[in-house]
Amino acid sequence: MKNYKYSEITPENIYNKRRNFIKSFGLGLGSLTLGSLSLLNNAHALKNNSKLTSYKDIITYNNYYEFGTAKDDPYKNSQEFKVKPWNISIEGEVESPMTLSADEILSLYPSEERVYRLRCVEGWSMIIPWMGFSLSKLLNRVSIKTEAKFVEFESVYDPEQMKGQRYPVLNWPYKEGLRIDEAMHPLTTVVTGLYGKTLPNQNGAPLRIFVPWKYGFKSAKAIVKIKLVKKMPTSSWMKASPREYGFYSNVNPNVNHPRWSQASERVIGGSLLSPRVETQMFNGYGDDVANLYSGMDLKKNF
Numbered sequence: 001m002k003n004y005k006y007s008e009i010t011p012e013n014i015y016n017k018r019r020n021f022i023k024s025f026g027l028g029l030g031s032l033t034l035g036s037l038s039l040l041n042n043a044h045a046l047k048n049n050s051k052l053t054s055y056k057d058i059i060t061y062n063n064y065y066e067f068g069t070a071k072d073d074p075y076k077n078s079q080e081f082k083v084k085p086w087n088i089s090i091e092g093e094v095e096s097p098m099t100l101s102a103d104e105i106l107s108l109y110p111s112e113e114r115v116y117r118l119r120c121v122e123g124w125s126m127i128i129p130w131m132g133f134s135l136s137k138l139l140n141r142v143s144i145k146t147e148a149k150f151v152e153f154e155s156v157y158d159p160e161q162m163k164g165q166r167y168p169v170l171n172w173p174y175k176e177g178l179r180i181d182e183a184m185h186p187l188t189t190v191v192t193g194l195y196g197k198t199l200p201n202q203n204g205a206p207l208r209i210f211v212p213w214k215y216g217f218k219s220a221k222a223i224v225k226i227k228l229v230k231k232m233p234t235s236s237w238m239k240a241s242p243r244e245y246g247f248y249s250n251v252n253p254n255v256n257h258p259r260w261s262q263a264s265e266r267v268i269g270g271s272l273l274s275p276r277v278e279t280q281m282f283n284g285y286g287d288d289v290a291n292l293y294s295g296m297d298l299k300k301n302f
Helices: 012-024 034-045 055-060 073-077 102-108 135-142 236-240 286-293
Strands: 087-092 098-101 112-119 124-134 150-155 175-179 189-194 208-210 223-229 264-267
Touching: 055 124, 087 102, 087 135, 098 102, 124 135, 135 189, 135 223
Parallel strands: 087 223, 124 264
Antiparallel strands: 087 098, 112 124, 124 189, 150 175, 150 223, 189 208
């Protein structure tokens, strides 16, 4: 698969036309393999909605409590957030722990286009043309020990710049986690940008994680530490409300949030009168990730 430079990425207006080309070929999702990620990502993301979310909507409608709890707070409060210099440590149950700068990571792993649907636990979704690379490439660099069973992600703690961290909305810094096999899956992405542009502060700059078959809160933003651990980590939302937020957090329309249904979603960018669309199991990526949960009770392991 080709690695794209930012200068090669299709402009937004052409992106929005290209989906017709994809649809015209009737791409069968079951016939595609993970080696065809460019087409796979587009086909999955566009399955329920024929329009990519606009850049404006993507950067102005966000959940990022470090900058505030209102949807427009991250955009308003993050513009002066400094993302240079920025270092990320990879440590824990690894043979070769290391610390890399964001610039080093960007130079080591060229970004590629990955069009993924973002599904929020609150019931809204976007289709976003991310830039990034598989997290497995970065993890392979440190030689994971066999004792490691999980990966814990830690976001930056900087209440001077992040006004939301001055309040106990969550237990700061933000933490999330994945099983090793989830983290090593090719679809699990280190995000470096979107719409062919540098990742905006309000979307998790300089680097964030994105796991397309899970609810958006599983994808830690502004990461500073990746730790390989033996035991399942307790994520920030699990700690805040374990009844509402489980470790797995796979998109599952059959498991309701205690306060609302997850059976449908509102696509951001449409009219307020636009009908909601049905939520797909695993956010539409079941062909690729359902095997990770074979034999598991996904209502119990929510």
